[in-house]
Amino acid sequence: MKHIAESTVRRLSLYLRFLEEFEARGHTTISSDELAARGGTTSAQVRKDLSFFGSFGKRGLGYSVPELTGRLREILGLQKEWRVIIIGAGKIGAALAQYEGFRQRGFHVAAVFDSDPAKVGQTLDGVVVRSIAELERVTTREHPDIAVITVPAHAAQRVADQVIAAGVRAIMNFAPLRLQVPESVALKTVNMALELEGLSFALSNGRDAELRDSNS
Amino acid sequence: MKHIAESTVRRLSLYLRFLEEFEARGHTTISSDELAARGGTTSAQVRKDLSFFGSFGKRGLGYSVPELTGRLREILGLQKEWRVIIIGAGKIGAALAQYEGFRQRGFHVAAVFDSDPAKVGQTLDGVVVRSIAELERVTTREHPDIAVITVPAHAAQRVADQVIAAGVRAIMNFAPLRLQVPESVALKTVNMALELEGLSFALSNGRDAELRDSNS
DNA sequence: GCTAACTTGTGAATCAATTCACAAGACAGC
């Protein structure tokens, strides 16, 4: 397969969300034009994005909503339920552990870890917080797919190394630093301060800054 | 000014963070090469990014760390303290209200609002949660710069309309939908589910997916 | 079956971002 741009993958996720809306409303087919209008893009963009993975539409008619929904779930790997562990039960970790959006989309929070003895044993939305000392044992035994790292920056690299050693191949990092990971590990870093500074720049530089918001 | 790409602004934020590290370590000058190595990019990229805003270096020598730090703060609009309001004191709103990273970077959380009477009156890190009924009055009186929206999706557009009517010109949106805002309002949407689905795609599609993580 | 109205899928063209490559300036050593 050709290399797929990250922007394309983001849009596929959006298309899937829109398709689910259309499906709920009982629509059975949809055109690239309708999908584009809903997502703030162009019909050519929609068709190009999909064309990387095959041709799913019928000329003159559009796309079958249930079929395209299924195809997108396949492409995005959302058919299986991914096991997620969260390391760091601070404010952000706790918020994520209870975030409904994850569950809805097939991401199951299998375990939460923290180094603070006061937090260990507490329950977050049905999941007990375990000691960080158990991280290696639990990870090796239950082979989670994705690790969400919400520990302070100084501890993040050590945690990343541990989960990678235990076989985790995808990391979502909330610590404000550049984690070093092997090429075979997928990494996404979310940095709130960076987003806010983008807004600060836009406010300071007026319409020259004009930021494109492609995440919704 | 020419239009500045969002990716450029993100990198400027990163450069600033790195410069602060170098400054703390007592370095007085730095080359585009060193900055690039720290940020996982190339020296040409660093110089090009800076060149949009002026020429701040000395040939043969590099950049003065304190000077470039100051220039970047100016460019990013971080000289003044921005007033931030958070609407929605749920898990994510509460986590953000207490996030140290914001304060450190000059973003002051001036008020938090929620519609749940049980939450109103509670204190989050020194800020009292107010009733959503007060949103318009407080916003009009204290003219905050940035509104962070962490309410459920069905309420987000209404909240956005309210804060825009009251003069807010930048919104950071955590609700999973595309807010409609006038061109003059800067908007950034953060969608956790979208990030996780990016990881899901990478896991399912192996190294073809190879995602570039430019946020750290 | 024929026509008209749609809509896809995709090469070609355009637009945008990154990287290359080098002239020009700055300093250190002598």
Place this chain on the structure above:
DNA sequence: GCTGTCTTGTGAATTGATTCACAAGTTAGC
């Protein structure tokens, strides 16, 4: 002051992403 070594700033070239534009299917109406 001259030479050698660095490093910037920036047009030119390249690479990558988006948009255009149209041939090729598909359906509905008659």
